Amino acid sequence: MTAIQRATGMQDVLPEDRRYWDFVIDKATDLAQRYGFQHIDVPIIEYTPLFARGMGTASDVFVQKEMYTIEEDDDTSITLRPEFTAGFVRAFIENGMMTWPQPVKLFSIGPIFRRERPQAGRYRQHSQFNAEILGELDPAADLEVMMLAMNLYRELGYKGLTFQLNSTGCPTCKPIYIQALTQYLADQQDKLAAIDKERLSKNPLRVLDSKEPGMDKLLAEAPHIIDHLCADCAAHLADLRGLLEALDQSYTINFRLVRGIDYYTKTVFEVWAEGIGAQAAVCGGGRYDGLAEAIGGPSTPGVGFGSGIERIILGLQEQGIEAPKTPQPTxxxxxxxxxxxxxxxxxxxxxxxxxxxxxxxxxxxxxxxxxxxxxxxxxxxxxxxxxxxxxxxxxxxxxxxxxxxxxxxxxxxxxxxxx
RNA sequence: GCGGGUGUGGUGUAGGGGUUAACACAUCUGGUUGUGGCCCAGAAGAUCGUGGGUUCAAAUCCCACCACUCGCCCCA
Known part of the structure; x- marks a missing residue:
């Protein structure tokens, strides 16, 4: 650990790679503005409680372990943002954006920080392109963020793209589903790996993205949330699917795509691309109608997505897509x-x-x-x-x-x- | 936090107990007056990741640590 060495999980972006950044950032900015999203910047540091939120679930505890938190002398606690969405919602509330023409569509590009072990395309500091629509329940808003994400990769030249789509329900129907899933898994307990038994007790939904052998078959026969949605959530999903089909946009219903925390509601989606190490997803997004309330603001629906710039670039390079050359003096x-x-x-x-x-x-x-x-x-x-x-x-x-x-x-x- | 892989000039590699650690690319200088690429000559550049151990002798063998990397956990 010498003074002249990058800190773990940090990257230098050298000139030969920097052109990829300009390529991606320019495209994302252009596209977001074409969709009517407004550019905003929120601070890299927020008070810790904004990110700490609900506490209690297993993943929340883990989340805190992976945050870069600084305790200040005056007893306040601040944290390097591990995501964008909370800052957006905070800015929405604090700046009275509920009085702006609704809904408010925002995007931003910048670094976020997570203290985890680096792997391909996952660094402790990485940059995200984030777009959110606040104040709108219409599934057409879900469609809009989904298509913004999809078209970004398309216009960058990606091949082999697919939508993975699911609903994570809402506080009305999700608990009933979790109960059904837990029941099913508990009955099959002897077939579960140790890691999945632990997930079952801590956060049953996480069993759904288990990579243990044999789980594909076991989970295929498990209860799927799509069959347990309340009328409101079912209608929302049906509406969204109808809109996707009207656009001739294919998608795959992926019953294993869920969110474990209550303020996530209804739509969950990812865009997958070929390549890029262990993770196929180039972006993840969905609806969070309960988040504004969870951080102490007025109830405000929201839907959005985030996409890591480094991972997008890695994918471009793996797919052999060239970024424009940087202009040089002649x-x-x-x-x-x-x-x-x-x-x-x-x-x-x-x-x-x-x-x-x-x-x-x-x-x-x-x-x-x-x-x-x-x-x-x-x-x-x-x-x-x-x-x-x-x-x-x-x-x-x-x-x-x-x-x-x-x-x-x-x-x-x-x-x-x-x- | 757990597991696999890898650490030798700036970069990529060779060398696997023995004396000046080799090669390629890159860098710099020069190849007569003020003209590039190719070529030629030369120069500079390495505490062989760190610390300990074994040995007459360690880049090489052993141990520990660190870093990087891939994956797991987790993924807001």
Whole structure:
């Protein structure tokens, strides 16, 4: 653990990868705005209780263990955000967004922090694209966030995309389902692995995403929540499915996709893509009609999704999708030190001011033209502008194309317009 | 928290008890006057992850730790 080493789970984004970030962020921003979502930024730090919420369930306790929490001298506790949604909802309440035209559609892009063991595409600091619709119960809102997610990956060039869809019910019907599931699993207890027995006692819904062998068959015959939804939740799902079908958007009902905490309601979805290590999901989202109340605000329905930028990029690279190249200066200004350096510096800034990308050859004293030409080649510029004593004396500049064209001399004053 | 894999110049690798730790790429300089790529020559760059142990001798064998990585747990 030396001072000159990245902290665990942190990443440097080097220039050659950074272009993928611009590609993804630009696309996400463009698309979200096309859908009528407004860009917002919320703080990276919030008071801990905003994220701590309900407490009590097994996953909540775990959640707290994986948060970066700082206890301050004045007894307040703050936490690096482990997700976006809570901050959005807090901002909605605190800024009186209930008085804005409803619903409020927001998106943001930025880092979140989770103190977990890193794996492929999962880092302790990672960035998310998050989009949420607050204040709307219409399943068309669910559709909207789903399609925003799906079309993001499509427009980025992803292949092999599928929707995984389910409903997690609501406080009316979910407990009844959990009871039915628990009953079924308890009856089959001798067939469960140790880890699943533990899940059964702590958080039965989690048994549904068990990876233990034999569970596919066992769970296929288990009660499915879709058969236990109350009338309201069933109608919501039916409506959403009808809208997806109207768009000719295929989806797979995945009865193993659920959420264990009460404020998650109705729609749950993921987008899966081929590749990317153990996790197929490139995004997860759903409805949380109980969250605003859970953090002490007025009841406000919400639906949204989050998608990790690093994982999107990993997927792009695995699928062989190229991000656009970063623009590079097309000109290098070479000189021989002394007065020629002054002229070169002046010219370089004139070019830049005129919108032409230009590099200045650096040299404390004089430097061989060969070396400067090599540098030009290495950077891949198209043209070298040479300012030697002769040129400066004559008020000219030598224009040396690197692509095989003829070398010419033009007046210094014409360079900006002739390039 | 648990399990597998891996740690040798900036990067990728070779070397698996013996004296100057090798190679490729990258970097820098030069190949006569002010002209790139290819080529040639040279230079710089490594406490062989860290600490301990075995041995006359450890990059190499043993132990521990650390880091990275893949997966599990969990996934808000």
């Amino acid at each position: 000109v290098l200004v070479a000189h021989f030190g002394g007065e020629t350096k002054k002229t070169a510096v002046t010219l370089t800034y004139q070019l830049r001011a005129a919108g032409i990308g230009a590099r200045l050859a650096f040299a404390r004293d004089k430097r061989s033209l060969k070396s400067q030409m090599r540098e030009a080649n290495r950077w891949g510029v198209r043209t070298v502008l040479i300012l030697g004593e002769d040129e400066v004396a004559a008020g000219m500049v030598t224009v040396r194309p690197l692509d095989g064209g003829d070398q010419t001399q033009i007046p210094l004053s014409d360079v900006v317009t002739k390039l």
